[in-house]
Amino acid sequence: MSACLFCRIAAHEVPAQIVAETPELLAFTDINPQAPTHVLIIPKRHLGGVPDLTDEHAGLLAHVMRVATHVAQASGIAASGFRLVVNSGPDAGQSVAHVHWHLLGGRRMAWPPG
Amino acid sequence: MSACLFCRIAAHEVPAQIVAETPELLAFTDINPQAPTHVLIIPKRHLGGVPDLTDEHAGLLAHVMRVATHVAQASGIAASGFRLVVNSGPDAGQSVAHVHWHLLGGRRMAWPPG
Numbered sequence: 336m337s338a339c340l341f342c343r344i345a346a347h348e349v350p351a352q353i354v355a356e357t358p359e360l361l362a363f364t365d366i367n368p369q370a371p372t373h374v375l376i377i378p379k380r381h382l383g384g385v386p387d388l389t390d391e392h393a394g395l396l397a398h399v400m401r402v403a404t405h406v407a408q409a410s411g412i413a414a415s416g417f418r419l420v421v422n423s424g425p426d427a428g429q430s431v432a433h434v435h436w437h438l439l440g441g442r443r444m445a446w447p448p449g
Numbered sequence: 450m451s452a453c454l455f456c457r458i459a460a461h462e463v464p465a466q467i468v469a470e471t472p473e474l475l476a477f478t479d480i481n482p483q484a485p486t487h488v489l490i491i492p493k494r495h496l497g498g499v500p501d502l503t504d505e506h507a508g509l510l511a512h513v514m515r516v517a518t519h520v521a522q523a524s525g526i527a528a529s530g531f532r533l534v535v536n537s538g539p540d541a542g543q544s545v546a547h548v549h550w551h552l553l554g555g556r557r558m559a560w561p562p563g
Contacts, residue, residue, distance in 0.1 A: 369561035385533065386521075388514040396510035400502040407500075407537070416538025419499065420562045423521070424530025427558050437562065444541050447483035448534045448551065448563040 341433035345379040371441025372410040382434045385423040412440035455547035459493040474516050485555025486524040496548045499537040526554035
Protein backbone atom coordinates (compact mmCIF):
# COMPACT_ATOMS: atom_id res chain seq x y z
CA MET A 336 0.00 0.00 0.00
CA SER A 337 1.36 3.40 -0.96
CA ALA A 338 2.30 5.85 1.78
CA CYS A 339 1.21 8.74 -0.46
CA LEU A 340 -2.27 9.97 0.44
CA PHE A 341 -3.10 11.03 -3.12
CA CYS A 342 -1.88 7.72 -4.57
CA ARG A 343 -4.24 6.01 -2.12
CA ILE A 344 -7.13 8.28 -3.14
CA ALA A 345 -6.32 7.59 -6.81
CA ALA A 346 -6.43 3.85 -6.05
CA HIS A 347 -9.79 4.28 -4.26
CA GLU A 348 -8.19 3.01 -1.04
CA VAL A 349 -9.05 6.27 0.72
CA PRO A 350 -12.50 7.74 0.06
CA ALA A 351 -12.94 11.13 -1.58
CA GLN A 352 -15.83 13.07 -3.07
CA ILE A 353 -14.98 12.40 -6.71
CA VAL A 354 -16.25 14.89 -9.28
CA ALA A 355 -14.47 13.56 -12.39
CA GLU A 356 -12.37 10.55 -13.26
CA THR A 357 -10.47 9.48 -16.36
CA PRO A 358 -7.93 6.67 -16.81
CA GLU A 359 -5.15 9.19 -16.10
CA LEU A 360 -6.65 11.73 -13.68
CA LEU A 361 -8.90 12.07 -10.66
CA ALA A 362 -10.74 15.23 -9.58
CA PHE A 363 -12.22 15.40 -6.08
CA THR A 364 -13.47 18.00 -3.62
CA ASP A 365 -10.85 19.53 -1.28
CA ILE A 366 -11.57 18.40 2.31
CA ASN A 367 -10.96 21.98 3.48
CA PRO A 368 -12.64 24.01 0.73
CA GLN A 369 -11.64 27.66 0.34
CA ALA A 370 -14.38 28.58 -2.14
CA PRO A 371 -17.85 27.29 -3.12
CA THR A 372 -16.09 25.19 -5.76
CA HIS A 373 -12.70 23.85 -4.64
CA VAL A 374 -11.60 20.74 -6.46
CA LEU A 375 -8.22 19.02 -6.61
CA ILE A 376 -7.07 17.48 -9.89
CA ILE A 377 -4.35 14.85 -9.58
CA PRO A 378 -2.58 12.45 -11.94
CA LYS A 379 -3.22 8.89 -10.82
CA ARG A 380 0.43 8.05 -11.37
CA HIS A 381 2.67 9.52 -8.72
CA LEU A 382 4.50 12.71 -9.66
CA GLY A 383 6.07 14.79 -6.93
CA GLY A 384 5.77 18.33 -8.19
CA VAL A 385 6.23 20.90 -10.94
CA PRO A 386 10.00 20.25 -11.28
CA ASP A 387 9.17 16.61 -12.13
CA LEU A 388 7.02 17.62 -15.12
CA THR A 389 8.81 17.11 -18.43
CA ASP A 390 7.91 16.75 -22.09
CA GLU A 391 6.91 13.18 -21.24
CA HIS A 392 3.92 14.67 -19.38
CA ALA A 393 2.71 16.95 -22.20
CA GLY A 394 -0.41 14.90 -22.88
CA LEU A 395 -1.16 14.68 -19.16
CA LEU A 396 -0.90 18.46 -18.79
CA ALA A 397 -3.32 19.06 -21.66
CA HIS A 398 -5.63 16.52 -20.06
CA VAL A 399 -5.50 18.44 -16.74
CA MET A 400 -6.63 21.60 -18.55
CA ARG A 401 -9.49 19.76 -20.27
CA VAL A 402 -10.65 18.24 -16.97
CA ALA A 403 -10.40 21.67 -15.29
CA THR A 404 -12.63 23.18 -17.95
CA HIS A 405 -15.03 20.24 -17.64
CA VAL A 406 -15.23 20.59 -13.84
CA ALA A 407 -15.76 24.35 -14.16
CA GLN A 408 -18.59 23.76 -16.64
CA ALA A 409 -20.18 21.04 -14.50
CA SER A 410 -19.97 23.37 -11.46
CA GLY A 411 -21.56 26.24 -13.37
CA ILE A 412 -18.51 28.51 -13.00
CA ALA A 413 -17.01 28.33 -16.49
CA ALA A 414 -18.35 31.79 -17.37
CA SER A 415 -17.98 33.46 -13.95
CA GLY A 416 -14.42 32.25 -13.73
CA PHE A 417 -12.02 30.08 -11.77
CA ARG A 418 -8.44 30.08 -10.52
CA LEU A 419 -6.00 27.20 -10.98
CA VAL A 420 -3.20 26.95 -8.41
CA VAL A 421 -0.25 24.58 -8.13
CA ASN A 422 1.95 24.74 -5.05
CA SER A 423 5.53 23.57 -5.36
CA GLY A 424 7.62 23.23 -2.21
CA PRO A 425 7.44 24.54 1.37
CA ASP A 426 7.06 28.31 0.76
CA ALA A 427 4.02 27.61 -1.40
CA GLY A 428 2.51 25.36 1.26
CA GLN A 429 2.56 22.19 -0.84
CA SER A 430 0.88 19.87 1.67
CA VAL A 431 1.03 16.56 -0.24
CA ALA A 432 4.11 15.64 -2.28
CA HIS A 433 2.00 14.44 -5.22
CA VAL A 434 1.43 17.18 -7.77
CA HIS A 435 -2.11 18.60 -7.68
CA TRP A 436 -4.01 21.45 -9.26
CA HIS A 437 -6.42 23.39 -7.07
CA LEU A 438 -9.45 24.68 -8.99
CA LEU A 439 -11.29 27.41 -7.08
CA GLY A 440 -14.34 29.44 -8.03
CA GLY A 441 -17.90 30.36 -7.21
CA ARG A 442 -16.78 33.52 -5.46
CA ARG A 443 -14.70 36.55 -6.31
CA MET A 444 -11.05 35.53 -5.80
CA ALA A 445 -8.79 38.12 -4.13
CA TRP A 446 -5.32 39.34 -5.11
CA PRO A 447 -2.56 38.54 -4.22
CA PRO A 448 -3.15 34.82 -4.54
CA GLY A 449 -1.97 34.13 -1.00
CA MET B 450 -0.56 46.06 -34.46
CA SER B 451 -2.35 43.76 -32.01
CA ALA B 452 -4.70 45.25 -29.45
CA CYS B 453 -3.68 42.57 -26.96
CA LEU B 454 -1.10 43.85 -24.47
CA PHE B 455 0.58 40.46 -24.05
CA CYS B 456 0.75 39.89 -27.81
CA ARG B 457 2.51 43.25 -28.03
CA ILE B 458 4.92 42.32 -25.23
CA ALA B 459 5.57 38.98 -26.97
CA ALA B 460 6.34 40.89 -30.17
CA HIS B 461 8.70 43.23 -28.26
CA GLU B 462 6.49 46.19 -29.21
CA VAL B 463 5.88 46.98 -25.53
CA PRO B 464 8.88 46.76 -23.19
CA ALA B 465 9.00 44.27 -20.33
CA GLN B 466 11.64 43.01 -17.93
CA ILE B 467 12.24 39.69 -19.66
CA VAL B 468 13.64 36.86 -17.54
CA ALA B 469 13.37 34.00 -20.06
CA GLU B 470 12.50 33.64 -23.73
CA THR B 471 12.06 30.67 -26.04
CA PRO B 472 10.60 30.53 -29.55
CA GLU B 473 7.20 29.70 -28.01
CA LEU B 474 7.15 31.46 -24.63
CA LEU B 475 8.10 34.68 -22.88
CA ALA B 476 8.64 35.11 -19.14
CA PHE B 477 8.77 38.62 -17.68
CA THR B 478 8.44 40.35 -14.33
CA ASP B 479 4.90 41.35 -13.27
CA ILE B 480 4.65 45.16 -13.24
CA ASN B 481 2.82 44.95 -9.90
CA PRO B 482 4.76 42.22 -8.11
CA GLN B 483 3.08 40.46 -5.19
CA ALA B 484 6.16 38.55 -4.02
CA PRO B 485 9.98 38.92 -4.26
CA THR B 486 9.76 36.75 -7.38
CA HIS B 487 6.65 37.37 -9.47
CA VAL B 488 7.01 36.42 -13.10
CA LEU B 489 4.41 35.99 -15.83
CA ILE B 490 4.84 33.19 -18.37
CA ILE B 491 2.91 33.65 -21.61
CA PRO B 492 2.68 31.82 -24.91
CA LYS B 493 3.78 34.13 -27.73
CA ARG B 494 0.85 33.00 -29.83
CA HIS B 495 -2.45 34.40 -28.63
CA LEU B 496 -4.58 32.06 -26.54
CA GLY B 497 -7.44 33.50 -24.52
CA GLY B 498 -7.60 31.30 -21.47
CA VAL B 499 -7.74 27.85 -19.91
CA PRO B 500 -10.89 26.82 -21.83
CA ASP B 501 -8.97 27.39 -25.07
CA LEU B 502 -6.26 24.89 -24.13
CA THR B 503 -6.68 21.57 -25.94
CA ASP B 504 -4.54 18.55 -26.80
CA GLU B 505 -3.03 20.73 -29.52
CA HIS B 506 -1.29 22.68 -26.76
CA ALA B 507 0.16 19.68 -24.92
CA GLY B 508 3.74 20.49 -25.90
CA LEU B 509 3.24 24.14 -25.02
CA LEU B 510 1.96 23.22 -21.55
CA ALA B 511 4.96 20.99 -20.86
CA HIS B 512 7.15 23.84 -22.05
CA VAL B 513 5.46 26.24 -19.58
CA MET B 514 6.31 23.86 -16.72
CA ARG B 515 9.93 23.59 -17.84
CA VAL B 516 10.26 27.37 -18.11
CA ALA B 517 8.62 27.75 -14.67
CA THR B 518 11.18 25.38 -13.14
CA HIS B 519 13.98 27.20 -14.97
CA VAL B 520 12.81 30.62 -13.73
CA ALA B 521 12.48 29.25 -10.17
CA GLN B 522 16.02 27.86 -10.34
CA ALA B 523 17.43 31.09 -11.81
CA SER B 524 15.65 33.07 -9.05
CA GLY B 525 17.02 30.80 -6.33
CA ILE B 526 13.56 29.67 -5.19
CA ALA B 527 13.39 26.16 -6.65
CA ALA B 528 14.04 24.59 -3.24
CA SER B 529 12.17 27.09 -1.05
CA GLY B 530 9.15 26.80 -3.31
CA PHE B 531 6.85 28.68 -5.62
CA ARG B 532 3.18 28.95 -6.54
CA LEU B 533 1.82 28.84 -10.09
CA VAL B 534 -1.51 30.57 -10.66
CA VAL B 535 -3.70 30.86 -13.74
CA ASN B 536 -6.77 33.08 -13.63
CA SER B 537 -9.64 32.30 -15.96
CA GLY B 538 -12.52 34.75 -16.23
CA PRO B 539 -13.86 37.65 -14.17
CA ASP B 540 -14.24 35.98 -10.71
CA ALA B 541 -10.59 34.99 -10.85
CA GLY B 542 -9.55 38.51 -11.80
CA GLN B 543 -8.10 37.59 -15.20
CA SER B 544 -6.83 41.02 -16.17
CA VAL B 545 -5.51 40.32 -19.69
CA ALA B 546 -7.40 37.96 -22.04
CA HIS B 547 -4.20 36.19 -23.10
CA VAL B 548 -3.51 33.12 -20.99
CA HIS B 549 -0.67 33.64 -18.50
CA TRP B 550 0.86 31.73 -15.61
CA HIS B 551 1.85 33.74 -12.53
CA LEU B 552 4.93 32.32 -10.80
CA LEU B 553 5.28 33.65 -7.25
CA GLY B 554 7.88 32.88 -4.60
CA GLY B 555 10.62 34.22 -2.38
CA ARG B 556 8.23 34.53 0.56
CA ARG B 557 5.88 32.27 2.43
CA MET B 558 2.63 32.18 0.42
CA ALA B 559 -0.62 32.31 2.41
CA TRP B 560 -3.75 30.17 2.15
CA PRO B 561 -6.37 30.55 0.70
CA PRO B 562 -4.80 31.61 -2.59
CA GLY B 563 -6.87 34.77 -2.82
